[in-house]
Amino acid sequence: MAKFVRQLQFLLFLLPILAIYSLFTIYPLVKSFFLSFTNFDGYTKTYDFVGLKNYARIFVDDAITSAISYTLFFTFGKALLVTLLAIPLAMILDQKFLTRNFHRAIFFFPSIPSGLLLAYIWGFILAPISSGVLNNVLRELFNFGPQPWLSDPLLAKLSTIVVATWAITGWHAVLYLAFLQSIPKDYYEAASIDGANRLQKIRFITFPLLAPAMTVSVMLLLTGGLKVFEIPFALTKGGPGYETYSITQVIVQRGISETQYGLASAMSIVFFLIVLAIAIFQVTVMQRREQGLQ
Amino acid sequence: MKKTSLLLLITVLCLSVVLAACGNTSNTGNTNNEGSTNNATKGENQPKPVKLSILAWNNEKEMKPLIDGFKEKYPHITFDFQFAPPVADYVAKLQTMLLSDTAPDIFMIAAENRNEIIDGDFALDLTDEPFMKIMLDSNKSMVSKDGRTYAFSQSGWAGGLFYNKELFQKAGITQLPETWDEFIEACLKLKEIGVIPLYDRMHDITIMQSAMFGSNVLSKDPTFDEKLFKGEATFAEGWTEVLTMWKEGLIDNKILTPDMIGMTSDQVATEFALGNVAMFPGGPWNIGPVEEMNPDIDFEIMGIPGKEPGNKYYNGAPGTGFAINVKTKNKEEAMLFLEYMASHEGLKQFEEGTGGIITVQGYESEVDPRYLPAYRDGLMASKIYLPMVTWNRHQEALRNQFLVSYQDIVVGKITPEQATASLDNKLKEMDNK
Secondary structure, three states, X not given: OHHHHXXXXXXXXXXXXXXXXXXXXXXXXXXXXXXXXXXXXXXXXOOOEOOOHHHHHHOOOHHHHHHHHHHHHHHHHHHHHHHHHHHHHHHHHHOOOOOHHHHHHHHHHHHOOOHHHHHHHHHHHOOOOOXXXXXXXXXXXXXXXXXXXXXXXXXXXXXXXXHHHHHHHHHHHHHHHHHHHOOOHHHHHHHHHOOOOHHHHHHHHHHHHHHHHHHHHHHHHHHHHHOOOHHHHHHHOOOOOOOOOOHHHHHHHHHHHOOOHHHHHHHHHHHHHHHHHHHHHHHHHHHHHHHHHO | OHHHHHHHHHHHHHHHHHHHHHHHOOOOOOOOOHHHOOOOOOOOOOOOOEEEEEEEOOOHHHHHHHHHHHHHHOOOEEEEEEEOOOOHHHHHHHHHHHHOOOOOOEEEEOXXXXXXXXXXXXXXXXXXXXXXXXXXXXXXXXXEEXXXXXXXXXXXXXXXXXXXXXXXXXXXXXXXXXXXXXXXXXXXXXXXXXXXXXXXXXXXXXXXXXXXXXXXXXXXXXXXHHHXXXXXXXXXXXXXXXXXXXXHHHHOOOOOOHHHHHOOHHHHHHHHHOOOEEEEEEOHHHHHXXXXXXXXXXXXXXXXXXXXXXXXEEEEEEOOEEEEEOOOOOHHHHHHHHHHHOOHHHHHHHHHHHOOEEOEOOOOOOOOHHHHHHHHHHHOOOOXXXXXXXXXXXXXXXXXXXXXXXHHHHOOOOOHHHHHHHHHHHHHHHHOO
């Protein structure tokens, strides 16, 4: 009984945040689940129960099939690039040099403004015509003709990945930096005494001890990547065709623009399950990898 | 530990169920208390002070001359003015307000939400109000259903192709093209002398495509869209020829190229102002910025010619209409506002504030001479077309499908026949949803 009262005390402290979390996360999720079985159009309060019709429609929607393939390409492309760039960057920023703090701030900065704003600015840089900044630079330096960075199906996909990587690499480098700084220096000293060279120290000390950081970083990259909306939307509006439509853009399009809230809710529920499955799989695999490495 | 988690889970679910239950309860109480905030009486002869609420996509600065003029005439009426930028933000905000019974006394009906507003009975029927008599029939069509009109719309716009007169002369184009073939010929002449003929961002159903539909289909059958939505015609029958002409003339001749898809409207206008491109599709809103960037540029607007001569059309639509919330508590005052809006004084103030073009009977709008062809031959001659106005259902879904399909034509993924088939399928899918 005493134990229960003690636990109840702790639970009481959790109540305020639990109420907020329930109101803004759990309630919309439950409500979406409920609406996914209806033909709610966002205007009238009366709607009918349509069973699994909305779920059946998801898989014949050509926009969603295209969006799933682009979103996965974007997510894994960005996660790979950011991880490959953020770890070396964190190691460099961990070194002692005069402008170290200044450089840390510079690399961290792109993650502060909203993605939408950054993407609009990148829109000018990647403008497809000859007056676009990048096309101008390429012409002046290499006499290279203008490239359709945002209107060729493949180039548009790659451009969105590059912009997203540029924006978030610094943030992930700081995450890795925090873990790097927690590695005791004794390990490196001991390795030096044993005659290990720089590469061996990185391979056998830094990497294994960075594994927990990688688990967190990759999980954030994957879940964030799957939820992407603003960067492709601001750069290409999803075009050309459905080439750079993200899953969230299709949900917004079907729900808000086309007033098909029932269908959009069904898409959200399926999307939620996909993200959940990928996140659970990734964390399980990477935690096993951590244990193996350590 | 397991017990604690279970307890947490149960609490979360309980809270959710309670909240979900709250959400399902229909909110019948009118929460719109804007009008009843100032109901202290000041005397028997003096009218009660009233606060009218308005939601518009014209901002407060644009609406100020009209509102100030009205307040001068009716000092007992004050305003709670709310603004949401067009189009998606405005539509979403109004939708949320209507759904939660917090919609203002007066709001705007646009091409994008007219079906939902009218079908949902959210707006008062204004058909028989005396001030509605001055509205043009072409304006009424957008805010009417089954012969009843639900908003007062006093303006309109038309878009066409702006062309640089100097570059046309340089290319030896002495007369404006009267047919589509002559237009393509003029573009090729410009290309020959090293001038980019045309920039089009291709980010929506384009001004050119809409106008081409007008000059090639509506000029022969003005009721085509009506038939289309009654199931008596198909997109394939109306749009395949138009999209084929557009593709063969502009895409196959590389007058429009896929790289233009990523351009912004500012870039297009800047390139035109700098004389780097001879034409671009635009409307009255482009004149000021182009002139500001290059005061010496000599330019004018022209219509899009059809296959046959004499069928030039413009892209365009009536302006948004002002409607009265069916649940308003201040119906009388809201009516007074619309009545004032329709007066000569109100029309002038609206014109001054918004820079819009007034298109009501008995009022002559002053338009820029470079825009005169669009005003005279397009707007006032009813030679304007915007699909969103006459497509009578699922406009957004169809618009998006149209955009995606013709972008696929541009990058060579599909043919015009496949594009129009996808539109017919979309309409069928939306009707059966």
